[in-house]
Amino acid sequence: MGKTTTVVNLGATLAAYEQRTVIVDLDPQSNCTSGLGVEGVDETLGTSYGLIINGSDPNAMVRPTGFPHLSIIPATPNLAGAEVELVGMVGREFRVRDGLRQIEGFRFLLMDCPPALGQLTINALTAADGLLIPIQCEYFALEGVRELMKTIEQVRRFLNPGLEIDGVVLTMFDERTNLARQVADEVRGVFGDLVFETVIPRNVRLAEAPSFGRPIHAYDLRSRGAQAYLHLGREYLSRMEALHG
Ligand SMILES: Nc1ncnc2c1ncn2[C@@H]1O[C@H](COP(=O)(O)OP(=O)(O)O)[C@@H](O)[C@H]1O
Ligand SMILES: [Mg+2]
Secondary structure, eight states, X not given: OOHHHHHHHHHHHHHHTTOOEEEEEXXXXXXXXXXXTXXXXXXXXXXXXXXXXXXXXXXXXXXEOSSTTEEEEOOOTTHHHHHHHGGXXXXXXXXXXXXXXXXXXXXXXXXXXXXXXXXXXXXXXXXXXXXXXXXXXXXXXXXXXXXXXXXXXXXXXXXXXXXXXXXXXXXXXXXXXXXXXXXXXXXXXXXXXXXXXXXXXXXXXXXXXXXXXXXXXXHOTTSHHHHXXXXXXXXXXXXXXXXXX
């Protein structure tokens, strides 16, 4: 869908605009962590697993990324175990929320979710003030979103009544196809003004950047992908300022 690509590059863009930002990697695949060049994670310093399962202090786990104003709480593959361990825990939906409550010193905190709507994603939705939904401009794009909307309803009802949808990002847009345009129109029909004006194009530089451990603006600033995420960052910032001051 473009979740990880959006968290990494929107996070990096906010940081480039000098907004202190921390990314919390909640996906056992840890693509955010590696995509920001954080390799060979020392687990003794703490990872998102410790935050969730042991209730460890998140301030101690925040690592610099090498990019100014951008930090990360990394994930390692052991996070996959948390999905199972959480099932037997009291208050399992609130582990991330309660853990991150102690974190200090950031304007923005972005969480990257795994593909499934499991315990880790529920934890993220319970902890979040707002949700960004990337939608890939492909067939069946809206089917996955329908599942997500049901989950959001449940989370609002039982766990986090204040959860807002901060925005919908159209991504991997291929302007040469009618299909992409049709999907974009359909999404705008469903979500209206929640859809950001900025559309992220399909751009090979965005797919290449993670293997160099860099966000797109540090890999190829002139690429269409970089320009799109910079634009999205500005749009997101002004939307957040209008909503929250
Ligand atoms: N705008 C884009 N243009 C080209 N490739 C993209 C774009 N966005 C994401 N990708 C690639 O598509 C794949 C899935 O994207 P990713 O962000 O990892 O999705 P998710 O986190 O939702 O699984 C990755 O290989 C990524 O590099
Ligand atoms: Mg991902």
